[in-house]
Amino acid sequence: MRLMQRDARKALLVLCLGMLTATPVAAQGEPVVIAGTFDLSGAAADVGKDAFEGAKLAIEIVNGRGGVLGRKLELRHQDNGTNPQKSVDQATAMIRDGAKFLMAPQSSGSAIAVNKAVSGKLKIPTCVSTSTADDITIKDFQPYIFTMSANSYMESRAIATRLAKEPFKRYAVISADYAGGRSGANRFKEFIKELNPNAEIVVEEYPKFGATDYTASINKVLAAKPDYVWSILFGADLITFTKQAQAIGFFEQVNKHFLALYDGNTLKALGDAAVVGTEGWQRVPVNIVSKGAAEGQAYVSGFKAKNGVYPSDWAGLAYDCVMIWAQAVEAAKSIEPDAVMKAIETTEFKSVRGPLKFGAFDHQGEVPVYIGKVVQSKEFGQPLLDIAEIIPGSIARPAEDVVRKLRGN
Amino acid sequence: MDGRLILAQVVAGVATGALYFLVASGLTLIWGALGVVNLAHGSFFMLAAFAATTLVHQLGPGLGLLCALVVVPLLVLVFAVALETTLFRRVYVGGIWGQLLLSFGLLLVVNDLVRTGFGAVSRSIVAPDFLQGFVEIFGVRLAKYQLAILATTGLVALYLWHLLARSRTGRLIRAAVDDPAMLGAVGVDVKALRTRVMGIAAVLAGIAGVIAAPRGAVNTTIDVQIVVIAFAVIVIGGLGSVWGALVAALLVGIAEALSTLVIDQGGEVVIFALMALVLFVMPTGFQTIAGRD
Numbered sequence: 001m002r003l004m005q006r007d008a009r010k011a012l013l014v015l016c017l018g019m020l021t022a023t024p025v026a027a028q029g030e031p032v033v034i035a036g037t038f039d040l041s042g043a044a045a046d047v048g049k050d051a052f053e054g055a056k057l058a059i060e061i062v063n064g065r066g067g068v069l070g071r072k073l074e075l076r077h078q079d080n081g082t083n084p085q086k087s088v089d090q091a092t093a094m095i096r097d098g099a100k101f102l103m104a105p106q107s108s109g110s111a112i113a114v115n116k117a118v119s120g121k122l123k124i125p126t127c128v129s130t131s132t133a134d135d136i137t138i139k140d141f142q143p144y145i146f147t148m149s150a151n152s153y154m155e156s157r158a159i160a161t162r163l164a165k166e167p168f169k170r171y172a173v174i175s176a177d178y179a180g181g182r183s184g185a186n187r188f189k190e191f192i193k194e195l196n197p198n199a200e201i202v203v204e205e206y207p208k209f210g211a212t213d214y215t216a217s218i219n220k221v222l223a224a225k226p227d228y229v230w231s232i233l234f235g236a237d238l239i240t241f242t243k244q245a246q247a248i249g250f251f252e253q254v255n256k257h258f259l260a261l262y263d264g265n266t267l268k269a270l271g272d273a274a275v276v277g278t279e280g281w282q283r284v285p286v287n288i289v290s291k292g293a294a295e296g297q298a299y300v301s302g303f304k305a306k307n308g309v310y311p312s313d314w315a316g317l318a319y320d321c322v323m324i325w326a327q328a329v330e331a332a333k334s335i336e337p338d339a340v341m342k343a344i345e346t347t348e349f350k351s352v353r354g355p356l357k358f359g360a361f362d363h364q365g366e367v368p369v370y371i372g373k374v375v376q377s378k379e380f381g382q383p384l385l386d387i388a389e390i391i392p393g394s395i396a397r398p399a400e401d402v403v404r405k406l407r408g409n
Numbered sequence: 410m411d412g413r414l415i416l417a418q419v420v421a422g423v424a425t426g427a428l429y430f431l432v433a434s435g436l437t438l439i440w441g442a443l444g445v446v447n448l449a450h451g452s453f454f455m456l457a458a459f460a461a462t463t464l465v466h467q468l469g470p471g472l473g474l475l476c477a478l479v480v481v482p483l484l485v486l487v488f489a490v491a492l493e494t495t496l497f498r499r500v501y502v503g504g505i506w507g508q509l510l511l512s513f514g515l516l517l518v519v520n521d522l523v524r525t526g527f528g529a530v531s532r533s534i535v536a537p538d539f540l541q542g543f544v545e546i547f548g549v550r551l552a553k554y555q556l557a558i559l560a561t562t563g564l565v566a567l568y569l570w571h572l573l574a575r576s577r578t579g580r581l582i583r584a585a586v587d588d589p590a591m592l593g594a595v596g597v598d599v600k601a602l603r604t605r606v607m608g609i610a611a612v613l614a615g616i617a618g619v620i621a622a623p624r625g626a627v628n629t630t631i632d633v634q635i636v637v638i639a640f641a642v643i644v645i646g647g648l649g650s651v652w653g654a655l656v657a658a659l660l661v662g663i664a665e666a667l668s669t670l671v672i673d674q675g676g677e678v679v680i681f682a683l684m685a686l687v688l689f690v691m692p693t694g695f696q697t698i699a700g701r702d
Contacts, residue, residue, distance in 0.1 A: 041521070043630055045529035177674055205669065208677045210634050212428070212625055215421035215555070216666035223414045236531040240625030243533070247552035248543045269533040269626065 031074035032067070032335055034059065034322065035099035037090040037114070042082025043210060044107040046235060046265060047314045051106050051129055052077065054315030057303055058322035068329045073322075080105055084113035091118045100335045101325050102126040103318065104145075108133040108180040112140065119144045125328075125340045127321035130314055133180050134187075137362040138398070138406045144337060146344050146363040148317045148324070149283055152184035153398050158369035158391035159259065159281060160191035163228065168257065170202045172226035174217060176237050177206040184232045192230075202226050207237075214241045218250050229254055234261035239269050251275045262374060263313040267383040274374050274383035282370045284316030287377065287384050289352045295323070296352040310380060320351045361400045366393030417549040418666040424555040426662025427562035431617035432635050433642035433654045434569060435610030441586040441649025442606040445497060445508045449515035451636030453489060453611045456519065457481045457618025458627045459527050465534040465622070474537055474623065482615030489611030493604050501603070516632060524629045531626040540623075558620055565613065569651055572609070582606060586649050641680050645687045647694030656695055
């Protein structure tokens, strides 16, 4: 009996040892799962679809190079309908299903929700590609998040830095009525007054997100006789605003002193209706990155070859999310969340926009803000921004003491 | 306060309200004659806008928009009639929940199909050359294209007046609004009448979708955006009342525009505040429809 017990114990020990040694072997062959809850329908669908394409391309390229740590990447994605609660539920389920990296949703509301309710709680490295909400890296910061877009602090600071050099005094502010827009507008007002003490905000207007008619807002802005109109309208809102403003001679009345987020998709949709000479800012301008760093050139040519069109800003940001995480994994030699996030804090990465570092205290990418004038480009067959100034992230980003103060530390 | 700015906002509000009326008139007709809350009415509007962008991209701004104005409402009519005869007809007796479920389902399905077919990126078309630019009246600028929308709305309102006040179909629709059961009892083919009303409503949404397309971005969110406003308009106007909808649409447009003078916030708040106010004073809206309140 005792002999049988000893034999059983030995067999159990051998089995356990076998399982322990077998597990890493099996895992090494398994793909690393990347989870993505994308805004493929709903209000941010145009952004979400492009972000999805950018992420897919990055994964194809990484897999073509042999994957990370010898393992292929697999993207599992769901459409969240631009719905924060759905985003949280989807992200939670996919992480519990074994995902090692999370692509946050594109809309600010959903990205904030996932940052607060999923990423930190489940300790999963999460990349925010497009949202510029300050809260993500400042007030609601948690150590498993990192962001690829300049936040609204940085964008507003960069634009105010540029405009403060100009002789404009009377500023109009127009933004869609949502948290990110209001926050960006508040930052711009604060910075332009700080950098140009003569500046005053003569009118503010916040039409509803997705408005179908802006004529009343345009009338109100014109009546205030501003020297310069700063806007954080984007996408469909900016297309509609531009067309309706153009129809009543708005841009001529403000001498084309108008600036908005004229990303590649918006300018492409506007086509001939794009107002040459107005100003805009972008996050990943294709005409710059296609001629810049090697990673940018490879990204643009790869995207064009795969999809037949030039990539949008949104695709570039999501592409960089995957690429930066993959580089962090290689630097950490591990896919474990804490090791990866340590690498995010300490490594200088190669991105489509050039060398990129992240703040250790906020995990905010030190990405540049590109500002230029709208031109019709024969080379790209669509209107583009002729970039006049690139404000580096190191200048526009909030310093550590500012971040800590904003957090109330 | 600047008098010219107030006038400019009133003019802008009337122009905006005109477009709201085009969509809301069809929706209220359907409610009045069919007793159906058709959420998919916004889908007709969106389909028409996408079809217009396709025609304009193919044929150019002038010919494309003209063709779209003729062809697209007819295509939307065919689609609506197909839906009415195959799906809506089955849920009339089931009450409002079945209708809501069906029309909401259709809204989602059509939205998904359009997104699959046309993509998620916003589309944009330009107005024909002769409708670009603006006219200035008493120092107030109005886009020529908005004038065209006002003219179209005027024509549609005239047509609806003729249809409802002077034609046999109109008499039957009014009778259906008052008492659909009695109409059937006296031998009127109520099924065919309902199909006709659904078709007319779809044509109105089709016209609205086409003429709205050059004014803004066309994407898969415009179905819900417009139907939410249209519902507010028909509730304010009195469910089933076309003329109540006209007054309500103009009022909503003007209130939205004027509100920018006192608040800097989005207009949706104003629309629903106005709706709450009107319903508080007149619980059935501007015009009560017998049997529908």
